[in-house]
Amino acid sequence: MNQQMSILERLWMPVRPYLFVLPALLVFLAFFLYPIGYMIYLSFTSWNFISPDKEFVGIANYLELFAEPEFHQVLFNTFLYTLLTVSLSLGISLLLALWLNRRGSLYGIVQGAIFSPYIISLVSVSLLWMWMMDPRYGLLNWVLNWFGLPPSKWLTDTDSAIYGLILVSVWKIVGYNTLVFIAGLQSIPREIYEAAAMDRSPVWRTFSKITIPMLSPTLFFLLVINTINSFQVFDTVQVMTQGGPVNSTNMLVYYIYENGFDFFKIGYASAAGVVLLLIVGILTVFHFLFLSKRVHYR
């Protein structure tokens, strides 16, 4: 009897852990791996979304994609948008966090105010900013005028439209980043700063040698998250500019959407999707390979 039990157990034991993770694994397979695999498959076909036939075309979609000047523009826009959004929002958030990381009701109110855009729907935010950026009646031009500066055409000019989008996204995520930075700052023990004061450390040195290294896990987390999010910008483009004027604000995810669901070039859109996946993947791997060494985890 005992022998039998142990045989059963011997069969059961290696299976058991897989059974525990099976539900999660199924969800992961159905909603993550399968769509990615299917997208990769579609990127090698020509399909109009309706026809029952998916014609296999090999790497033709990719060749077309890389030959297309519009796509180059889209890639450039996306990189520019990501670079500026991430660097500006991280920089501004860090400064705000350093200022707001103290007690007092004023600081609490400012923290709440800065965070509030983060909880508002991006579509509402976009509409609000479109109204403010209106070249003739908008608040922003009124402010520029008040300072005696020339008005800007904002979203209607090919030169300034992308900066308008960057402004909106920075405004939206600064609150979240600030909050995470404040949490990071508060986890730095006060004694370390006191020890630095006893060591006669100047303010900038305390910042660069103590605050930044101690904050590196937070900084790293925000860098990765913000980069991935910026690469996937869609709502603001869709609501505010539809990629225009003259493609100047068209970015990867909007480009995929446009080709897939407006022009019904599913294979082509899938190829662009694969490119997005690769870029984000490579960037994230790069972050982990080259930056995580400099991150100090306690």
Added chain:
Amino acid sequence: MAEVVLKQIVKTFDRQTVIQQLDLTISNGSFTVLVGPSGCGKTTTLRMIAGLETVTEGEIWIGDQKVNDLPPGKRDLAMVFQNYALYPTMTVKENIEFGLKNRKVRKEEREQLIREIAEIVGLSDYLQRKPSTLSGGQRQRVALARAMVKKPKVFLMDEPLSNLDATLRHQMRTELIELHKQLGATFIYVTHDQVEAMSMGDQIVVMDRGRIQQTASPMELYQEPANRFVARFIGTPSMNILTLPDLPGLQLGIRPERVMLIREDGSAFSFHAEWQRTKPDLQRADNPPEGISAEGVILGREVLGAETLYKVQTQLGAFAVKSHSDLLLNQDEKVLVRLRKQDLYFFDAAAGQRVREQDAFARHALEAILSPLTEPAVLGVGGR
């Protein structure tokens, strides 16, 4: 080298006064220990000296300089924090070097100093390690090295040993005493542990509720406590405080280790070396020493090995007795209790101030309770 003087220091946090009118002189080269229960203001006092806390009122002088408005780094002090406060992102070497770099010490000189200090604290092999890979004792040494390398006039230490285990704490205690002798600098040391205070300090400042209760050498604190608080704070177990109907307005203090218990068969317990010297006197019939005699019953005991703690019920009240005898008394056993006159302390029942024997009040009290300590001749059979 410098003397640290606190003049009429007041510290208020959010309208709550935590330090009241504190006057203290810490002489050059002394090992001064600030000791008291938590919330007594000892750490706040240390932090005010360091400059990490502003002074609400009063003046702090280090040497011949008033330092109230001087930033911490300019006061020529070094501090060892309770949790070490090492810079976790820097190596041991960088930790030690940080203060030197800020002082713009030249690189060759820095290397030289770090080598020397690392040698002294035994960290030479760990210079390239991060603090997180070190043990508690090693981190403690890094903190010490970081303080020492600056060659400050005054060392401030805020419970630096409280995170170490008992053995290591003991060892570090000895090392700190040695270090103090070697460096000859002024040490100001904060602890809540009276044993640590007594074993390390040459001047002990006992604090309670934001006031200095007494400043004295360890032996003086033990033998001549200024008030009930100090008397109870120094020594384990605490001094017994008894309220007797014969002594209106006064309280009687008895140290547990100074009580003699005598078994009914005459064998003696719980004696202090002092008692053995008194023994011949006790047996002298013509001029016996004075003291208190009472009868008692053992209520309970704790055997600690080297010593035994008893709880004894007498007509004076119940109190603790510490015995160094290897023989054990059992619960409910009847004993004779003897107290010598010189081991009795009197305190003002309301204010807690010590009332000395010279005081007429105390003399009157003594007359009321003292009697000659005549003892059975068998005394001396027991003991160790």
